[in-house]
Amino acid sequence: MPSAPQLDRSTIDRLRSRDPETLSEAVREHARPLYRAARGMGFREEEAEDLVQDIFATFLETLDRFEGLSQVRTWLFGILHHKVFERRRERYREERNDPIDEVFESRFDTRGNWVRPPDDLHRLMESQQIGEAIAGCLEGLPAAQREVFVLREVQGFETPEICKILGLTVTNMGVMMHRARNRLRECIEKRGWSKT
Amino acid sequence: MMRCKAVAELLTSDRLGDEPFWVRLQVKLHLGMCKYCSRLARQMEQLRLAASRFGRSFDQEKSGADGEDLEARLLRKLTGGEP
Numbered sequence: 001m002p003s004a005p006q007l008d009r010s011t012i013d014r015l016r017s018r019d020p021e022t023l024s025e026a027v028r029e030h031a032r033p034l035y036r037a038a039r040g041m042g043f044r045e046e047e048a049e050d051l052v053q054d055i056f057a058t059f060l061e062t063l064d065r066f067e068g069l070s071q072v073r074t075w076l077f078g079i080l081h082h083k084v085f086e087r088r089r090e091r092y093r094e095e096r097n098d099p100i101d102e103v104f105e106s107r108f109d110t111r112g113n114w115v116r117p118p119d120d121l122h123r124l125m126e127s128q129q130i131g132e133a134i135a136g137c138l139e140g141l142p143a144a145q146r147e148v149f150v151l152r153e154v155q156g157f158e159t160p161e162i163c164k165i166l167g168l169t170v171t172n173m174g175v176m177m178h179r180a181r182n183r184l185r186e187c188i189e190k191r192g193w194s195k196t
Numbered sequence: 197m198m199r200c201k202a203v204a205e206l207l208t209s210d211r212l213g214d215e216p217f218w219v220r221l222q223v224k225l226h227l228g229m230c231k232y233c234s235r236l237a238r239q240m241e242q243l244r245l246a247a248s249r250f251g252r253s254f255d256q257e258k259s260g261a262d263g264e265d266l267e268a269r270l271l272r273k274l275t276g277g278e279p
Contacts, residue, residue, distance in 0.1 A: 024271055031267050032255065039254040049258060053270055060274070104204075112199030117232035118239055134250040152210065153244050154251035159210070170214070178209035185208075185239060 016063050027056065030076050033155060037077070040150040041084060042139065051087070055079045070164065077157075077165045081147065088143060098142075100179050103186055119189045137187035145180035148173060198222045203233045207240050 014022040031052055038048035058079050059066075066075055107116045138146055151162045163173055203226050206212045212223060227234045258266040 018275065020271075020275060023274065027267050027271050027274070031270055035258070035266055036251050036254045039257070040251055045257055049266060049269075052266070053273055056270060056274055104208075108199075108201040108204075112201035114200050114232045118236045120235055120238075134246050138250075149247070150251075153247035156248065159214075170211075174209035174211045177211075178205065181208045181210075181240065181243060184243060 012063065012066065015060070018060070026072065030073060031056070033073075034076060034080055037080060037150055037155055038084075040138070040154045041143075041146060051080070051083055054083055058083070071161075074161055074164050077151070081165055084147065085143070098179050100183050100186070104178075104182050118185065133188060133191070134184070136191075137184045140187055141180055141183055145176050145183065148176045149180040149184070152177060198226050200226075200230060200233050203227070203230070204236055207233070207237055 011022060015026065034052045034055055035048050038051045039045070043051060055076060059076055062079075066072075107114060109115050138149070141149065147166065148162065148168075151157045151165065152159075157165075159170060159173060162168070163170055166173070168176070203223055206215065206219075206223060212220060215223075227237055258269075264272075
């Protein structure tokens with residue numbers, strides 16, 4: 001997904017004055033991706049719409065702090081990130097030790113060769129059930145890992161933008177992505193859908 | 197020769213693209229020889245495609261088929277048209 005363009009000063013000023021046309025452009029460009037991300041993070045339809053409205057309201061209230069140095073999209077998704085954890089009151093900190101790391105380790109011998117190789121999920125991924133499969137397995141992800149996965153794989157954002165939105169280092173994001181993907185793989189394999 | 201575990205870590209952490217050319221080359225050579233790691237690489241690609249499809253499934257919601265769409269309703273609320 002290409003990076004969104006930065007806003008020029010006059011556009012920011014028009015947004016600050018709630019110019020209907022400029023506001024409409026911002027909503028038409030960003031509301032749907034924000035809604036999609038909120039749904040991907042597990043919010044129900046009405047909650048997701050309410051969340052998007054809340055994000056835009058905050059965006060307009062905080063425009064005075066927006067200097068146009070970052071992209072509007074990054075700013076909006078940063079607000080989404082804060083709202084999600086405000087609403088869920090979940091601890092965001094990624095644990096140093098995550099049980100999925102041991103599961104990953106157990107798949108290899110001491111020399112780093114596979115002892116429990118991955119299943120072939122080809123048939124599952126071509127099936128109509130894939131939406132349900134992913135949705136069900138995403139439920140089992142810790143919120144922080146789910147957020148990283150949704151921004152990267154559902155929204156298609158690049159690593160630097162995700163790190164900016166979530167305030168992560170590239171290394172931390174790699175660890176969270178590694179854990180999220182391994183959890184999803186383990187979940188899908190455990191459900192045995194590859195054998196359908 | 198890279199070990200399977202090192203290749204798997206690079207594939208799952210989504211950081212292969214940030215690695216130097218010689219590392220990416222080693223991974224490519226490894227994938228050509230190792231059916232399990234190449235299976236893992238396919239899984240990662242399938243997971244990405246499935247996640248993208250999962251996201252698009254929400255685009256039909258609040259699209260205006262049964263009334264005002266998400267964007268129109270949001271604009272109305274933001275401009276004070278509705279409490």
